[in-house]
Amino acid sequence: MKVFMLGWEFPPFISGGLGTACYGLTKAMSQAGTEIAFVLPTLTDGGSVDYMKILNADGISSSQKTGFTNVRFITVTSPLKPYIFSQRRKFFAKNEKKCSKICSFDSNFSKNEQNYGENIYEQVNKYAEKVSHIADVESFDVVHSHDWMTFPAGVAAAQNSGKPLVVHVHSTEFDRSGENINQTIYDIERYGMYEAQKIVAVSNYTRNMIINRYGVAAEKITVVHNGIENDNHFVPEKAIEKRDKIVLFLGRITFQKGPDYFIAAAKKVLEKISNVKFIMAGDGDMLHRMIEYAAELGIGHKVFFTKFLRGANVEKMYRMADLYVMPSVSEPFGIAPLEAVKNGVPALISKQSGISEILINALKVDFWDVNQMANKITAALKYPPMSQTLRENGRNEMKKFRWEDAAFKINEIYKQILTIAG
Amino acid sequence: MASVCFYFQVHQPYRLREYTVFDSGSDYFDDNKNSQICRKVAEKCYLPANSLMLELIRKYKGQFKISYSITGVLLEQLEMYAPEVLASFQELAQTGCVEFIAETYYHSLSSLYSEQEFMEQIILHKETIERLFGQTPRVFRNTELIYNNYISELIGKIGGFSAIITEGVDRILGHRSPNFVYRPSGDNNMKLLLKNYRLSDDIAFRFSNRDWSEWPLHAPKFAKWVNDVNGCGFVVNLFMDYETFGEHQWESTGIFNFLKHLPQEILKHRDNDFKTPSEAAAAYDDSDVVDVPHTISWADVERDISAWRGNKMQCCALAEIYRLEKTVKETGDDDIINDWRRLQTSDHFYYMCTKWFSDGDVHKYFNPYESPYDSYINFMNVLDNLDTRCRTALYEKQIVNSEKRIQNSEDRIQNVESPVGDGNF
Numbered sequence: 120m121k122v123f124m125l126g127w128e129f130p131p132f133i134s135g136g137l138g139t140a141c142y143g144l145t146k147a148m149s150q151a152g153t154e155i156a157f158v159l160p161t162l163t164d165g166g167s168v169d170y171m172k173i174l175n176a177d178g179i180s181s182s183q184k185t186g187f188t189n190v191r192f193i194t195v196t197s198p199l200k201p202y203i204f205s206q207r208r209k210f211f212a213k214n215e216k217k218c219s220k221i222c223s224f225d226s227n228f229s230k231n232e233q234n235y236g237e238n239i240y241e242q243v244n245k246y247a248e249k250v251s252h253i254a255d256v257e258s259f260d261v262v263h264s265h266d267w268m269t270f271p272a273g274v275a276a277a278q279n280s281g282k283p284l285v286v287h288v289h290s291t292e293f294d295r296s297g298e299n300i301n302q303t304i305y306d307i308e309r310y311g312m313y314e315a316q317k318i319v320a321v322s323n324y325t326r327n328m329i330i331n332r333y334g335v336a337a338e339k340i341t342v343v344h345n346g347i348e349n350d351n352h353f354v355p356e357k358a359i360e361k362r363d364k365i366v367l368f369l370g371r372i373t374f375q376k377g378p379d380y381f382i383a384a385a386k387k388v389l390e391k392i393s394n395v396k397f398i399m400a401g402d403g404d405m406l407h408r409m410i411e412y413a414a415e416l417g418i419g420h421k422v423f424f425t426k427f428l429r430g431a432n433v434e435k436m437y438r439m440a441d442l443y444v445m446p447s448v449s450e451p452f453g454i455a456p457l458e459a460v461k462n463g464v465p466a467l468i469s470k471q472s473g474i475s476e477i478l479i480n481a482l483k484v485d486f487w488d489v490n491q492m493a494n495k496i497t498a499a500l501k502y503p504p505m506s507q508t509l510r511e512n513g514r515n516e517m518k519k520f521r522w523e524d525a526a527f528k529i530n531e532i533y534k535q536i537l538t539i540a541g
Numbered sequence: 542m543a544s545v546c547f548y549f550q551v552h553q554p555y556r557l558r559e560y561t562v563f564d565s566g567s568d569y570f571d572d573n574k575n576s577q578i579c580r581k582v583a584e585k586c587y588l589p590a591n592s593l594m595l596e597l598i599r600k601y602k603g604q605f606k607i608s609y610s611i612t613g614v615l616l617e618q619l620e621m622y623a624p625e626v627l628a629s630f631q632e633l634a635q636t637g638c639v640e641f642i643a644e645t646y647y648h649s650l651s652s653l654y655s656e657q658e659f660m661e662q663i664i665l666h667k668e669t670i671e672r673l674f675g676q677t678p679r680v681f682r683n684t685e686l687i688y689n690n691y692i693s694e695l696i697g698k699i700g701g702f703s704a705i706i707t708e709g710v711d712r713i714l715g716h717r718s719p720n721f722v723y724r725p726s727g728d729n730n731m732k733l734l735l736k737n738y739r740l741s742d743d744i745a746f747r748f749s750n751r752d753w754s755e756w757p758l759h760a761p762k763f764a765k766w767v768n769d770v771n772g773c774g775f776v777v778n779l780f781m782d783y784e785t786f787g788e789h790q791w792e793s794t795g796i797f798n799f800l801k802h803l804p805q806e807i808l809k810h811r812d813n814d815f816k817t818p819s820e821a822a823a824a825y826d827d828s829d830v831v832d833v834p835h836t837i838s839w840a841d842v843e844r845d846i847s848a849w850r851g852n853k854m855q856c857c858a859l860a861e862i863y864r865l866e867k868t869v870k871e872t873g874d875d876d877i878i879n880d881w882r883r884l885q886t887s888d889h890f891y892y893m894c895t896k897w898f899s900d901g902d903v904h905k906y907f908n909p910y911e912s913p914y915d916s917y918i919n920f921m922n923v924l925d926n927l928d929t930r931c932r933t934a935l936y937e938k939q940i941v942n943s944e945k946r947i948q949n950s951e952d953r954i955q956n957v958e959s960p961v962g963d964g965n966f
Contacts, residue, residue, distance in 0.1 A: 391562055480895075482914055494561035498918040501562070501925075504853035505917055512852075512895055 120533055121154045123259040123276055125250065125269035129159055129192070136454045137289050140321070140345050141265060147346070147526035149189035156257055157190055158250060158272075160197035193253060197246045240303050247272040251279050261285060261533050267292070267304055270311025277314070283536045285529075286315040291328050294449040295375055309333050316536045319343050319529065321452040322473020328451075341532055344477055346522035347457045364395040364500045367440035367464070369428070370447075370455055372403035377446035377469065377486045382409060384446070386416045387493035388500075395500060400425045400436055437462035441506065442499045446486050447472050456481060461517050465509035467495050477520075480512040543720075543770045544816040544824065545807055546734065548682070548706060549783035551587075551611040552648050553579060553618055554888035556909055560922045567930060569880060569923045574909070576622040583623040586787035591629040593786075593797060597804055598638045605804045606638045606815040609783065610682050613646030613666050614886060616673065627673070634674040640817035641670045642706065643678035649885035650849060652683055652692050653836070654863040660699055662882070667701075680818040682706040684887050686736065686780070686839040687846060690832065693725035693733075702731055704822035706780065708839040709735035713831055720774025724827040732822040733831055736780040736839060740766060745781035749794035760799055764806035764813075771812050775825045780839070841896070849890040854917040859890060861924055865931065872934040880927060884920070892916035 124145065128138035145155050246269075254262075254276035262284045264273030270286055277284035292300045292308055312318055312333055318340045320326040326340045366385070372378045378399060385397040399409065399422065406424065413422040428436060437443075443459035443466045450472035457474065459466045460481070468475050469486040482495045499506055556578070558571035597605045611630065619627040633639045645651055645662035646669065652659045663681070670678050681702045683692060688707035696702050709719030717723075719735040743763070747753045755762070767777050782789065790796040807813050816824060840848040850856055862884055869881045893913045910916040 387563070479912070480914075482918075483911065490561060490563065494563065494922070495918060497562045498921065502854075502857070502917070502921050504857035505914060505921075508852050508854050508895060509914065 120152075120261070120530065121259040122148070122156070122261055122263050122533070123254060123257055123280075123282070124155050124157045124263045124265070125273050125276070126157060126159045126265045127268050129157070136345075136452065137266060139454055140289060140452075143346055143348055143522040144525055144529070145190050146186045147522035148529065149187055151523070151526050151530065153189060153526070153530060155190045156193060156259065158193045158195060158253060158269075160246060160268075161194040195246065195249050195253070197249070198242065238303070239301075240307070243268055243271045243307060247275040251275040254279055260537060263287060263529075264311060264315075265289060267308040267311060270307055270314075274311060274314045283316040283540050284311075284314060285317045285319060285532060285536070286311045287319040287321075288312075288325055288329060288451070289321050290451040291325065291332065293328060293332055294325075294451050297374060297448065315339075316540070317341065317532050319532065321345055323476050324471070324473040325451040341528070343525050343528045343532075344473070344520070345452050345454055346520045346525050347454065347461060347517065349461075349517060349521070361439060362394065364392070364441045365439050366395060366397050366442045366444060366496055366500070367400065367436060367459075368398065368444055368446070369400045369433070369436065369459070370445065372399060372401050372406045372409055374405060375448055375450070376401075376403070377448045378403075378405055378409050379412060380446040380448075380486055380489055380492060381444055382413050382416065382418075382422060383489045384444075384492040384496060385413075385422055386418050387489065388496050389418055389421055391493075391497050392500060395421070397422045398425060398436070398440070399423070400428045400433075402427045434462070437464050440464045442467060442496060444492075444496065445469060445472065445474075446484075446492065448486050450474065457517065457520060460513040463510055463514065465499060465506045465513065467492070467499065478516065480509055480516050482509070542775055543767055543810075543813050544776045544821055545767060545813065546776050546778045546816050546818055546821045547607040548642060548778070548780045548818055549607065549609050549785075550682075550781070551609055551615055551783040553582065553612075553615045554648065554886040555614055555618070555883045557889070557919055557923055560919050560926075562922050562925075564922065565926065567876070567880065567926065569926075570883065575618060579618050579622040582784060582788055583619075583626045585792070586784050587619075587623070587626045588629065589792070589797065590783065590786040590800075591626070591633060593800060594639075595629070595633055595636070597801070598633070598636045601804050601808070603638060604808060604815060606640075606817050606820070608640035608642055608680070608817045609633075610642040610644050611670075612644065612648040613662075613669055614648060614883065616669060631674060634676065638817075640680070640819055641674050641676055641678055642680045642682050642818065643667050643670065643702070644682050645684055647882045647885050648684050648887055649882070650684060650687070650846075650859065650887050650890065651863075651885060652687060652695070653846070653850075654859065655866055656695060658863070658866060658885075659695060663696075663699060677701070680704045680706060680734075680822065685848075687836060688833055688838070689836040690726050690834060693729070693731065693833075694727055697725075697727070697729035697731060703819055704732040704734050706734045706778075706818060707736070707833075708837055708844055709738055709778070710837045710844045713833050713837060717829060717831075718774050719778060720770050720776055721828040722776060722822060722825040723829055723831040726830050726832045732827050734776065734778050734818055734821060735831070736778050738839070738844075740777060741779045741781050744779065744796075744799075745785045745789065748785075748790050748796055748799070757795070758799065760802035760806040763799075763803065764809065767807055767813065768810045771810070776816070776821045778821075847896060848894050849887055851894055851896045852913075854895075854913070855890050855893045858893065858917060858920055858924070861921075865924075865928060868931045868935065869927075872931055872938070874934050877927065877930055877934060884924065884927070889916070889920055893920070 126141045130138055130142050145157055149155060250272035260282060262273050262277045262282055264270050265287045266289050273284050273286060292305045312335050318329060320329055320340050320342050323342055326342050329335050329340055330337050368381045370376045388395060410424060413419050443456060443464045445453060445456050445468045447469045448471060453472045453474035456466040456468050467482040467484060470483050471486050475483050484492045484495055555570045556574055557569055560569060594607060643663055643666050646666040647662055649662060651662055667678055679702060681696050686708045693705055696705055719737045723733040725731055725733055743758060748758055750756060770777055786796055836846050837844055838846055869878055892908050892910050893916050895913050
């Protein structure tokens with residue numbers, strides 16, 4: 120089986136769960152013997168004429184190379200970057216009501232400003248064109264596209280080659296933007312979903328979203344839950360010595376992630392217990408508003424902002440944390456809580472997430488139910504036997520999130536559509 | 542001779558309302574939900590089952606006999622929410638063919654934590670049975686058939702009981718059959734009646750299971766299994782939740798029809814009869830001692846106490862509630878004592894079980910919470926409030942006492958002073 124796979128981020132160049140998911144999935148697929156040509160956009164030097172580079176897993180660091188023997192990486196120069204769009208749009212939607220053009224930004228928003236074209240539509244189409252040239256010279260059995268930005272490219276590659284298309288939905292426009300969706304992105308998403316022979320959704324939550332919001336027939340969509348890397352990760356038993364309890368928010372500080380609910384809950388928790396600190400690790404368009412919000416509520420001295428954390432700092436943060444909170448307004452899957460649990464931190468997750476369907480040993484709450492969120496945070500800090508039980512059972516449960524299973528299911532989907540295609 | 546001995550467990554807990562750390566009221570229980578469930582189970586099970594039992598008892602003129610253990614917490618709820626159910630149990634009591642068994646009033650796990658509380662709850666239950674049904678219980682069953690040697694010792698201490706009911710666990714019986722009457726280890730005159738879990742569970746759990754090779758189960762087939770005991774046993778102890786009839790096994794499964802035809806089929810064999818537990822204990826000599834050093838119960842495949850003490854949350858919640866015993870009782874406040882006891886009902890700890898969490902299973906069926914963690918949080922928040930109430934009550938009591946003491950000393954001072962004031966000069 121040869122797969123022409125289109126993604127838009129891959130470690131170490133990641134800003135969200137998509138890169139992590141693509142990494143885990145391609146690795147497991149490769150190990151199961153599937154050959155993958157993984158195409159991804161890179162910003163690199165803006166003026167470069169070579170829009171395409173073929174890498175034999177050289178693009179990723181050597182420690183990550185093992186397991187990728189059947190994967191070739193093809194990078195295509197393009198300014199496409201997923202989260203920048205939604206963050207900026209949110210900012211503009213709130214700050215300049217009349218602003219309708221998404222990419223007409225002031226240059227101080229991004230170093231890469233010059234890389235953005237007139238609009239997304241044009242960008243993704245340009246990308247599609249470049250990708251279809253690559254597809255012409257590649258040989259493969261199936262095209263697999265990850266999220267909307269690569270959908271037009273996937274459709275083009277499938278049409279040119281006459282091969283079937285699978286689109287993999289890791290998030291939808293409604294997850295990223297609530298009800299204020301961008302029509303262009305929505306249209307691109309829907310276009311990919313309709314053109315695809317099969318849709319992979321990362322959760323039932325997302326599957327329902329595709330059925331209800333995009334009008335796609337239910338039988339066309341298969342749920343394949345993400346896995347995690349069970350790398351016998353060593354978690355030091357002893358937590359870092361500290362005076363206060365620590366409640367951790369780790370993720371982008373954007374509308375989708377519900378940071379405001381976290382702070383509102385923090386306020387309530389602090390009415391009950393005082394020896395607790397709330398840490399918000401991450402960056403995003405709502406960061407400044409959250410700093411102000413915490414100050415406004417009079418808990419500025421209890422809420423700490425660390426900006427984006429990497430590597431050892433993330434690990435250290437997990438070792439300090441007593442509870443991880445994911446208050447997402449809409450989370451298609453949510454790999455982050457699994458990382459927390461893997462690191463021995465009990466998780467409180469919003470029910471509006473894919474992960475809450477399958478992760479049993481976690482506390483769950485509706486993102487809008489600040490009272491319950493605060494209640495459960497307080498309980499987790501106040502009643503240690505529960506945290507212990509969550510930690511022990513949670514770590515055992517991690518064994519069931521296997522990328523091997525996801526790779527197997529996806530391979531079954533390929534077989535199924537290839538049989539139909541004859 | 543094969544005597545069929547039916548005992549039905551009848552119980553509903555006081556379920557807690559949603560109680561967050563921000564709540565401070567002393568109204569812990571969800572009256573609305575409890576009344577709804579009580580009404581629902583009354584309609585589906587208690588009323589139709591009671592009326593069928595009454596019909597059968599009358600039809601077989603004293604040959605069909607059964608026994609019940611109805612918890613104090615359910616009796617209270619029936620009085621409030623479904624008095625007609627209580628009346629129909631009373632009608633059954635008057636037939637002389639129904640025995641009422643004693644247990645802890647609050648369906649608690651006190652036997653594992655507090656000798657004092659355990660005994661108080663049994664006496665309370667005994668008195669309630671006497672008051673409502675006009676008979677003194679002579680047989681004891683502990684919550685969820687939890688049993689060990691020490692528990693039999695305590696029951697012996699209370700006195701007045703001729704037998705204890707528990708589970709016929711393979712590991713305590715070894716090669717022996719549950720179809721005989723046994724006696725507890727130690728020095729007392731009681732007997733042990735052990736549940737025949739195969740035949741009991743055929744009715745209680747497997748009856749409607751279409752994957753079961755014996756499905757569908759009809760009365761003649763079941764009667765044949767009972768007849769097979771003849772020659773190798775005296776009693777067939779069929780112990781199960783009463784809610785089996787109409788609630789766990791819905792009416793549409795044919796469970797009522799099965800029950801309706803069972804006495805007739807059992808009695809077809811002239812060596813068979815029905816006996817109540819105390820009759821069975823009196824009729825047959827004990828054949829051996831059953832030694833139970835480690836606690837057993839009728840729960841799950843393990844038949845141990847891991848359904849209530851299987852994880853740290855459960856152990857902590859139980860330890861905390863019994864740690865409060867002294868404080869609670871010191872307050873002398875009936876409301877506090879009553880709330881504390883209602884919180885002891887074993888169901889609260891069963892909800893916290895994570896053992897079968899991953900598989901779903903029967904635990905889920907009985908669980909009003911989305912997860913064991915939610916049930917633990919709710920319970921601990923309530924317990925925390927109860928703790929505060931206790932301390933407040935004791936503090937107030939202390940103030941009243943010291944005021945009294947001050948008053949007394951003032952009085953004394955005046956008494957001393959007044960003769961001086963009168964001046965005897």
